[in-house]
Amino acid sequence: MRLGMVIDLKRCMACYGCQMSCKAEHGTPPGVFFARVLKREEGHYPTPRMLFLPVLCNHCSDAPCVSACPTGASHYAEHGIVDIDHDKCVGCRACMMACPYGNRYFHDERRYYFGDAGPTPYEQACSDRYPEGVVMKCNFCRHRLAEGKDPACVENCAAKARTIGDLDDPKSTVSRLIKERGGFTLHPEAGTGPNVYYLAP
Amino acid sequence: MNRYDQLIADLRSDYRPQREWGEGRGVLMVIGHFLVGIAGGTWLMASLYGVTAGLAVAYVLAALGALAHLAFLGRPERAFGMMRHFRTSWISRGFVGLALFLIGGGVYLAVTLFAPEGATGLVARIGQVIAAVGTVVIIGYMGFCYTASKAIPFWHSPLHPALYIAFAFRGGIAALLVIGAVTGAAAGAGLLEMWIGVTAAVALFFALEIHGAWSGGNVAARWSVRDILAGRLALLFYGGTLALGLIVPLALLLAPGVHSPVAMALVGLASAAGDFFMKLSTVRAGVYLPLVIPARRQRA
Numbered sequence: 001m002r003l004g005m006v007i008d009l010k011r012c013m014a015c016y017g018c019q020m021s022c023k024a025e026h027g028t029p030p031g032v033f034f035a036r037v038l039k040r041e042e043g044h045y046p047t048p049r050m051l052f053l054p055v056l057c058n059h060c061s062d063a064p065c066v067s068a069c070p071t072g073a074s075h076y077a078e079h080g081i082v083d084i085d086h087d088k089c090v091g092c093r094a095c096m097m098a099c100p101y102g103n104r105y106f107h108d109e110r111r112y113y114f115g116d117a118g119p120t121p122y123e124q125a126c127s128d129r130y131p132e133g134v135v136m137k138c139n140f141c142r143h144r145l146a147e148g149k150d151p152a153c154v155e156n157c158a159a160k161a162r163t164i165g166d167l168d169d170p171k172s173t174v175s176r177l178i179k180e181r182g183g184f185t186l187h188p189e190a191g192t193g194p195n196v197y198y199l200a201p
Numbered sequence: 202m203n204r205y206d207q208l209i210a211d212l213r214s215d216y217r218p219q220r221e222w223g224e225g226r227g228v229l230m231v232i233g234h235f236l237v238g239i240a241g242g243t244w245l246m247a248s249l250y251g252v253t254a255g256l257a258v259a260y261v262l263a264a265l266g267a268l269a270h271l272a273f274l275g276r277p278e279r280a281f282g283m284m285r286h287f288r289t290s291w292i293s294r295g296f297v298g299l300a301l302f303l304i305g306g307g308v309y310l311a312v313t314l315f316a317p318e319g320a321t322g323l324v325a326r327i328g329q330v331i332a333a334v335g336t337v338v339i340i341g342y343m344g345f346c347y348t349a350s351k352a353i354p355f356w357h358s359p360l361h362p363a364l365y366i367a368f369a370f371r372g373g374i375a376a377l378l379v380i381g382a383v384t385g386a387a388a389g390a391g392l393l394e395m396w397i398g399v400t401a402a403v404a405l406f407f408a409l410e411i412h413g414a415w416s417g418g419n420v421a422a423r424w425s426v427r428d429i430l431a432g433r434l435a436l437l438f439y440g441g442t443l444a445l446g447l448i449v450p451l452a453l454l455l456a457p458g459v460h461s462p463v464a465m466a467l468v469g470l471a472s473a474a475g476d477f478f479m480k481l482s483t484v485r486a487g488v489y490l491p492l493v494i495p496a497r498r499q500r501a
Contacts, residue, residue, distance in 0.1 A: 009494065031208045038492055042499070051499065055492055064351045070283040070293035088282060091275015093221040094292045097350035102489045106221055106275065111205060133275025184498050187490060190351050200498045 004167035004195035011161035014052035021156035027126025034138035061193030065095035089134035229273035236266030241340035242373025298338025305331025355425035378469035382462035446475010
């Protein structure tokens with residue numbers, strides 16, 4: 001089984017629901033965005049338009065971050081999910097330079113959203129998950145998948161733009177969407193075999 | 202601007218600069234690469250010319266470089282874990298190479314300096330061979346670390362390893378010039394000519410890399426070139442690399458009269474400083490591949 005995601009850009013309305021639900025699920029510190037939405041203006045008057053591009057770790061089949069990692073902290077977990085073992089990471093940041101999608105973040109020091117007011121009880125509860133001096137990234141919400149749930153960004157996408165499933169199964173929804181709608185990946189020229197596909201807007 | 206605000210501003214920009222290597226504590230990594238590169242080159246050149254003081258200087262530089270690398274890491278206490286993945290990771294290979302250099306070089310130097318009668322013995326020879334393997338690795342690995350960085354098109358060039366190897370040679374020659382001036386020994390035969398030749402090679406590799414990045418069609422690589430030649434890094438490049446690293450040494454070498462030891466030391470120091478600024482500016486010039494929907498996919 002190879003887990004992958006399809007994001008329908010025609011459905012995405014850039015509500016940031018994925019970004020916020022990811023933040024809420026993982027309690028990531030300020031400056032760390034496992035999921036984020038990029039917005040870009042295209043064209044000129046009278047026909048300009050906004051393009052939205054939700055991005056996250058692509059859980060590549062041939063992940064350069066895994067090859068570049070000197071300690072094995074970046075590794076393939078079950079179903080091809082690329083994850084980081086925070087107990088092994090030395091914080092050399094080679095993976096950040098290797099990832100063509102820029103979806104890794106270095107947690108250099110503990111920060112809280114309300115600055116001098118200190119951590120909220122929620123931040124306090126979540127902060128233990130993220131040690132300082134290591135790199136962090138999306139792991140397709142492995143803890144939720146283990147419970148039979150979808151990742152938080154999929155579950156909370158108001159427009160149902162995100163679908164997760166088995167890319168090795170030709171009958172799965174993700175495989176069907178990619179085939180029928182011509183799914184594409186970002187930077188295919190990097191040769192990393194990304195497992196997050198997009199459907200054209 | 203604090204680090205958080207800087208990151209948010211970077212995430213919003215079309216061409217997001219990498220800041221982890223080369224800015225803030227990241228400068229330690231550039232310093233580490235600089236010192237280790239010079240150490241490798243110095244060990245090689247000192248072995249070639251039989252300068253024991255050069256071997257000792259190379260060892261000290263490598264040790265300082267290793268400390269700079271450790272200080273850069275987020276979790277230096279786990280550094281030994283970096284030996285695990287040498288089959289795929291250039292950082293890991295560099296760590297192994299540096300460890301071999303420090304172990305082998307340490308053994309060889311200890312015997313040579315403290316028990317000279319054993320300098321041709323088996324222990325010294327084994328140390329020398331291990332140090333030689335380490336030297337090859339530390340001279341070579343740095344360029345490959347950058348080339349393996351697929352996120353940064355400017356670094357992701359096959360010329361980067363050649364450039365870093367040439368830097369190591371130039372650094373080694375520069376160190377020997379300084380050591381010669383300090384110890385009062387005459388510069389080895391052909392050392393200045395070698396410096397000119399290697400400097401020409403560095404300039405050629407860099408020009409080819411800049412040309413390749415500019416004409417290669419990748420917008421992020423072009424942005425990096427623009428940053429170096431006419432943007433936020435222009436001062437580092439023109440002032441540090443070109444003026445200090447090239448024009449000053451050439452002016453000293455072309456000045457009429459005998460090359461005094463002080464002039465040779467200045468040539469070496471200016472050359473090394475130029476190399477540092479070159480490395481710093483190319484590392485800081487790194488810009489991430491922009492994430493965009495391919496034009497042909499923008500409409501279903």
